[in-house]
Amino acid sequence: KAGVTQTPRYLIKTRGQQVTLSCSPISGHRSVSWYQQTPGQGLQFLFEYFSETQRNKGNFPGRFSGRQFSNSRSEMNVSTLELGDSALYLCASSFRPRSIDTQYFGPGTRLTVL
């Protein structure tokens, strides 16, 4: 089975721009979660999608949004980028939208905001 894939792997943007990251889950997995990883804050939960619905959301501003498509692929969008948004964005998929299910992570998208 193919693992979780994320595109692009690297992005460089400037302040004020917006960015869209993509995640394709493992085949058969319908839950997709997004995490932000920074040296200062560690791994922080952004949101989770299941059956095209956002089920949970972390403590992030409204500039961070996402969606899920009928094939379970997910995108996250960050608008009006700030320098502090520079991070590794990790996507994880699981069969069910419950954190007791094992989440399998993709390679991440490293976003640099200049």
Next chain:
Amino acid sequence: AQKVTQAQTEISVVEKEDVTLDCVYETRDTTYYLFWYKQPPSGELVFLIRRNSFDEQNEISGRYSWNFQKSTSSFNFTITASQVVDSAVYFCAFPNETGNKLVFGAGTILRVKS
């Protein structure tokens, strides 16, 4: 509140040494799951193990072993005969109170020198 503590920020060992990574958790739940992930320099979080609170048997997988002790709320991870390829950041993770997201510890950086 659920909490995961990895007190060891960084550990350096010489190849072939055994090393134990500590993880201490706090919960009021009687049923829960614990996870370990490895993050090599490439950035991808690699799933290592999931344990439920009903099973306190130690688990061994090759050079990896896990010691789960409910009495001390610890879920420690031991690498036997460490290798340079074991160099990575290791995270312990635990579902939050509502079980809708994973809470990660701060991670332990393991450096294995040849």
